[in-house]
Amino acid sequence: MTNVIYLLILPFLGTTIGAASVFFLKDKLNQSVQKMFLGFAAGVMVAASVWSLIIPAINQCEDMGKLAFIPASVGLVIGFAFLLLLDKIIPHLHVNSNSAEGPKSKLGKSIMLFLAVTLHNIPEGMAVGVTAAAMLSGESGIGMAAAFSLALGIAIQNFPEGAILSLPLKEELNSKKRAFFYGAFSGIVEPLAALLTIACSFFIIPILPYLLAFAAGAMLYVVVEELIPEASQGEHTNIIRGRRFSCNRRFLADILLDRHYFYKCRADIVY
Numbered sequence: 001m002t003n004v005i006y007l008l009i010l011p012f013l014g015t016t017i018g019a020a021s022v023f024f025l026k027d028k029l030n031q032s033v034q035k036m037f038l039g040f041a042a043g044v045m046v047a048a049s050v051w052s053l054i055i056p057a058i059n060q061c062e063d064m065g066k067l068a069f070i071p072a073s074v075g076l077v078i079g080f081a082f083l084l085l086l087d088k089i090i091p092h093l094h095v096n097s098n099s100a101e102g103p104k105s106k107l108g109k110s111i112m113l114f115l116a117v118t119l120h121n122i123p124e125g126m127a128v129g130v131t132a133a134a135m136l137s138g139e140s141g142i143g144m145a146a147a148f149s150l151a152l153g154i155a156i157q158n159f160p161e162g163a164i165l166s167l168p169l170k171e172e173l174n175s176k177k178r179a180f181f182y183g184a185f186s187g188i189v190e191p192l193a194a195l196l197t198i199a200c201s202f203f204i205i206p207i208l209p210y211l212l213a214f215a216a217g218a219m220l221y222v223v224v225e226e227l228i229p230e231a232s233q234g235e236h237t238n239i240i241r242g243r244r245f246s247c248n249r250r251f252l253a254d255i256l257l258d259r260h261y262f263y264k265c266r267a268d269i270v271y
Contacts (some may be wrong), residue, residue, distance in 0.1 A: 008190075010154075011124060014157070014187070018159040019182075019183025019187075022167060022170045022183070034230075037160045042227040042231065045222070048149045049215075058071075059141055071209040075211065079213065090102050091104070092113070093115075113165055114182065117186045121187055123219070128194045130211045166179045
């Protein structure tokens with residue numbers, strides 16, 4: 001039970017630590033640091049969605065034979081559609097964006113940013129709750145390592161979100177403490193959603209494959225619709241500057257076929 005408590009607290013802790021940046025950062029979070037956290041979180045969340053949610057959902061339906069993928073596919077689509085519906089009916093504003101999404105509203109920029117963060121925290125909390133319920137049931141094959149990787153990915157993503165939300169509020173509210181409170185409060189919905197999901201575990205277990213895939217769909221929607229676009233905003237830089245690598249088509253095909261024709265690739269250094 002202690003492990004479950006850690007799982008529920010970890011994502012909220014990420015948001016809280018990010019919101020606490022109002023006490024030691026004068027301005028907004030460094031863009032490079034923000035992109036690093038978002039990109040890393042996207043990778044962890046994709047991996048966790050596949051290995052901790054989708055594959056266990058398919059494995060639980062082995063008795064369906066070749067059709068074992070159907071519950072996972074249905075849940076995945078419903079998870080995507082659920083987040084898309086919330087995006088359409090709730091006014092919100094994404095990070096580094098000046099145009100609001102959803103219905104037209106007269107809400108302030110900070111409030112809509114708060115709604116955007118809270119909006120995506122709900123399904124993320126449900127994902128942690130479903131994983132925890134599956135782990136407690138002992139019937140899904142999901143262990144603590146898989147559940148922890150999912151919660152960790154969400155926590156890493158929540159860190160820049162907490163900072164991005166609380167720092168503008170510091171200027172608007174003229175109070176670091178109030179800005180921290182609102183930034184941290186946006187993450188409280190995650191453990192609440194997770195607890196509610198675990199409380200309904202009696203009803204969840206019979207349809208666990210669908211719910212695991214639903215959580216994966218919601219997570220992947222956040223990655224595709226939020227994390228990757230935000231991590232790729234602004235100027236693009238090349239880590240390796242001044243180099244041009246040229247390979248012929250056969251070399252690329254040989255790599256895909258694992259024939260090890262690496263000697264055919266030449267690197268031309270351009271200064």
